Amino acid sequence: PSCSSIGADFNRRQKPIVVVKAEVQPINPEIRKTEAKVVDSVVLTELAKPLTAYCRCWRSGTFPLCDGSHVKHNKATGDNVGPLLLKKE
Amino acid sequence: PSCSSIGADFNRRQKPIVVVKAEVQPINPEIRKTEAKVVDSVVLTELAKPLTAYCRCWRSGTFPLCDGSHVKHNKATGDNVGPLLLKKE
Ligand code: FES
Ligand code: FES
DSSP, X not given: OOHHHHHHHHHHOOOOOOOOOGGGSOSOSSTTTTSSSEEEEEEGGXXXXXXXXXXXXSOOXXXXXXXXXXXXXXXXXXXXEEEEEEEOO | OOHHHHHHHHHHOOOOOOOOOGGGSOSOSSTTTTSSSEEEEEEGGGOOSSEEEEOSSSOOTTTTXXXXXXXXXXXXXXXXXXXXXXXXX
């Protein structure tokens, strides 16, 4: 190609389109990464308080309990996740 | 710049480096996206079975219950998430 056509191609070149598939990303960046699968058990008769919130956002500093970190995660990402509430009655 | 220098720049140009921060991705792609925050409540006296698994991977077809979809998610992403088990005793 001529010199001018190379220049034109260079300048017209589009920015790469980056497709980020949220579905193929891990959702847990940090919690107990040495475990193959993080499963927690709650024995209901051992719950102390009438209401206990359990984390489903994988961002809590007190995992498996919810510490409110889902609020920051939702704000940063546009997500809508929240805890599971266990109620004694 | 001369014609040859434009060509050299063009050819040497590196592929863009794409940094995907998992931390700033939503973790819930599909569940109840019309709700600002997905919170579920379990009244413990209403649990029927001795063991009930609740989803924390946001991939279950029976959310808020776990249907085993975390296995596929973990395999596809290298993640290590799993359910919260509620045990009547
Ligand atoms: S901190 Fe994770 S759901 Fe609240
Ligand atoms: S299906 Fe989500 S934790 Fe099992």
